[in-house]
Amino acid sequence: MGLLVDGKWQDKWYDTSKTEGRFQRQDASFRQNISSGDAVQSGRYHLFVSHACPWAHRTLIFRQLKSLVAHIDVTVVSPIMLENGWEFNGQLGDADPLYQHDFMHQLYTKAQSDYSGRVTVPVLWDKQNHNMINNESADIIRIFNSDFNELTNNRYNLYPKRLQAAIDAVNDWIYNDINNGVYKCGFATKQEAYQDAFQALFRALDKAEAILSEQRFLTGDYLTEADWRLFTTLIRFDAVYVGHFKCNQQRIADYPALSHYLRSLYQLPGIAETIHMDHIKQHYYISHPMINPTQIVPAGPALDFTAAHDRGEWTLDDVVLTTD
Numbered sequence: 465m466g467l468l469v470d471g472k473w474q475d476k477w478y479d480t481s482k483t484e485g486r487f488q489r490q491d492a493s494f495r496q497n498i499s500s501g502d503a504v505q506s507g508r509y510h511l512f513v514s515h516a517c518p519w520a521h522r523t524l525i526f527r528q529l530k531s532l533v534a535h536i537d538v539t540v541v542s543p544i545m546l547e548n549g550w551e552f553n554g555q556l557g558d559a560d561p562l563y564q565h566d567f568m569h570q571l572y573t574k575a576q577s578d579y580s581g582r583v584t585v586p587v588l589w590d591k592q593n594h595n596m597i598n599n600e601s602a603d604i605i606r607i608f609n610s611d612f613n614e615l616t617n618n619r620y621n622l623y624p625k626r627l628q629a630a631i632d633a634v635n636d637w638i639y640n641d642i643n644n645g646v647y648k649c650g651f652a653t654k655q656e657a658y659q660d661a662f663q664a665l666f667r668a669l670d671k672a673e674a675i676l677s678e679q680r681f682l683t684g685d686y687l688t689e690a691d692w693r694l695f696t697t698l699i700r701f702d703a704v705y706v707g708h709f710k711c712n713q714q715r716i717a718d719y720p721a722l723s724h725y726l727r728s729l730y731q732l733p734g735i736a737e738t739i740h741m742d743h744i745k746q747h748y749y750i751s752h753p754m755i756n757p758t759q760i761v762p763a764g765p766a767l768d769f770t771a772a773h774d775r776g777e778w779t780l781d782d783v784v785l786t787t788d
């Protein structure tokens with residue numbers, strides 16, 4: 465794991481020495497949108513992802529739900545991320561079909577030769593102008609939600625105006641305490657930092673459990689981006705975060721509403737194909753040798769997301785708004 469400094473790769477772990485052992489995520493740097501009109505073209509944009517990564521996973525889910533599979537190709541990096549950062553490896557993931565790079569950091573320096581910062585997935589790339597459109601999943605899912613509607617004729621709106629305030633409010637605590645919260649637990653290097661993140665994480669999971677015991681989705685009757693942002697952390701939780709990141713007060717399987725909700729989302733058409741548990745487990749357990757020096761990947765737990773759930777029978781048409 466490392467980062468680019470003035471366009472040069474350096475193999476360095478996260479620095480927690482100035483933050484009392486607390487992990488702080490750096491903001492993404494490439495934050496363009498795709499303007500409507502001419503810029504919206506089938507086959508012009510390319511998505512670079514890791515199947516391990518919960519942030520990249522959001523973008524793959526939106527690519528499915530928004531009928532973009534035929535229009536935006538995907539390249540999957542190797543799940544093993546060590547001294548060279550994310551790598552292209554035709555055996556464990558895909559080779560780089562655009563530039564035959566060996567490493568993801570080469571894509572960043574192609575976009576900006578003096579780039580300084582972390583080299584993260586997902587990346588939305590413009591093949592026509594050979595530049596990086598965006599490397600922030602929160603933006604990419606909004607681009608997918610709205611910018612290609614003319615091309616696909618898919619009108620599902622996972623960030624509808626009338627729910628935006630509610631979605632933003634939910635995203636805020638779910639991002640800080642759950643999505644990023646598991647990383648704050650796992651990457652903490654001081655007991656107190658871990659303890660604080662752990663308490664905030666399970667307070668937030670208890671809150672999500674209470675909300676979902678009362679209503680179908682996080683913001684009420686409609687499925688929105690807030691649900692998918694929570695989903696990608698929940699699906700990894702029992703397999704990885706409980707053990708590897710020490711998020712072990714209880715499992716998602718021990719929360720009745722959360723576990724049924726998780727299965728109901730998993731069982732929607734197109735979603736199971738976005739989940740690759742082998743990449744998820746290999747990535748975390750092998751790529752963080754300071755946390756797991758033997759790099760042994762646990763064989764369990766047995767998880768069955770196809771089991772029945774009690775959240776009712778519904779399709780996307782029933783629960784996703786198609787209005788602004």
Ligand SMILES: N[C@@H](CCC(=O)N[C@@H](CS)C(=O)NCC(=O)O)C(=O)O
Pocket residue numbers: 465466491492516517518519520549582583584585586599600601602
């Ligand atoms: N804000 C970014 C975060 C992406 C991110 O941190 N991805 C992780 C993988 S799960 C990564 O690439 N980490 C590499 C690093 O930090 O060096 C987003 O949501 O798109």
